[in-house]
Amino acid sequence: DAKTTQPNSMESNEEEPVHLPCNHSTISGTDYIHWYRQLPSQGPEYVIHGLTSNVNNRMASLAIAEDRKSSTLILHRATLRDAAVYYCILKQGGSEKLVFGKGTKLTVNP
Amino acid sequence: EPEVTQTPSHQVTQMGQEVILRCVPISNHLYFYWYRQILGQKVEFLVSFYNNEISEKSEIFDDQFSVERPDGSNFTLKIRSTKLEDSAMYFCASSVGHFEKLFFGSGTQLSVL
Numbered sequence: 001d002a003k004t005t006q007p008n009s010m011e012s013n014e015e016e017p018v019h020l021p022c023n024h025s026t027i028s029g030t031d032y033i034h035w036y037r038q039l040p041s042q043g044p045e046y047v048i049h050g051l052t053s054n055v056n057n058r059m060a061s062l063a064i065a066e067d068r069k070s071s072t073l074i075l076h077r078a079t080l081r082d083a084a085v086y087y088c089i090l091k092q093g094g095s096e097k098l099v100f101g102k103g104t105k106l107t108v109n110p
Numbered sequence: 111e112p113e114v115t116q117t118p119s120h121q122v123t124q125m126g127q128e129v130i131l132r133c134v135p136i137s138n139h140l141y142f143y144w145y146r147q148i149l150g151q152k153v154e155f156l157v158s159f160y161n162n163e164i165s166e167k168s169e170i171f172d173d174q175f176s177v178e179r180p181d182g183s184n185f186t187l188k189i190r191s192t193k194l195e196d197s198a199m200y201f202c203a204s205s206v207g208h209f210e211k212l213f214f215g216s217g218t219q220l221s222v223l
Contacts, residue, residue, distance in 0.1 A: 043201045043214030096166045097155040
């Protein structure tokens with residue numbers, strides 16, 4: 001399973017942008033980059049995913065480096081509800097499973 | 111927004127007993143999954159299910175585990191003879207397609223005593 005590296009924790013202030021980094025230097029050409037988050041006492045929740053191009057949706061933006069060896073999840077205006085563990089996951093093209101790491105615990109200060 | 115529903119939210123059982131965890135996936139979804147999370151640890155993949163058969167499973171998913179879609183709406187995980195180490199939060203998930211996002215339920219906390 002391709003490996004990702006994320007900081008253990010990050011802090012942000014409410015209504016400020018947050019950039020959550022992820023390194024995946026061993027990514028292969030068919031790996032999709034997925035981001036999920038897990039709020040306290042809840043199941044994981046899909047945030048965004050992409051292959052090569054940057055992606056935007058109502059929750060976040062995903063910026064993917066040109067060499068695809070890193071990516072950044074961008075929350076444009078953090079709210080208290082965004083406090084969660086964020087997981088960067090490489091999903092292999094031929095596999096159906098998500099391999100979760102330890103993720104980044106995001107704390108949002110009021 | 112449609113939801114994946116899991117019941118019960120909490121189940122307590124004695125070691126060696128059989129348990130069945132139940133899930134109702136989103137109605138037009140075709141892929142179904144079980145994951146688990148032992149307290150304080152990572153979320154772990156157990157099994158994926160498509161077209162009425164297991165499509166992928168992890169090393170954790172041994173002969174003690176089985177899955178079933180008995181009636182076209184429910185998706186169940188059975189543990190035949192529970193062990194203490196099976197205590198975990200079990201999450202069901204579903205997706206429209208192989209490359210699509212997964213929707214997770216809120217989980218069943220299984221406590222094996």
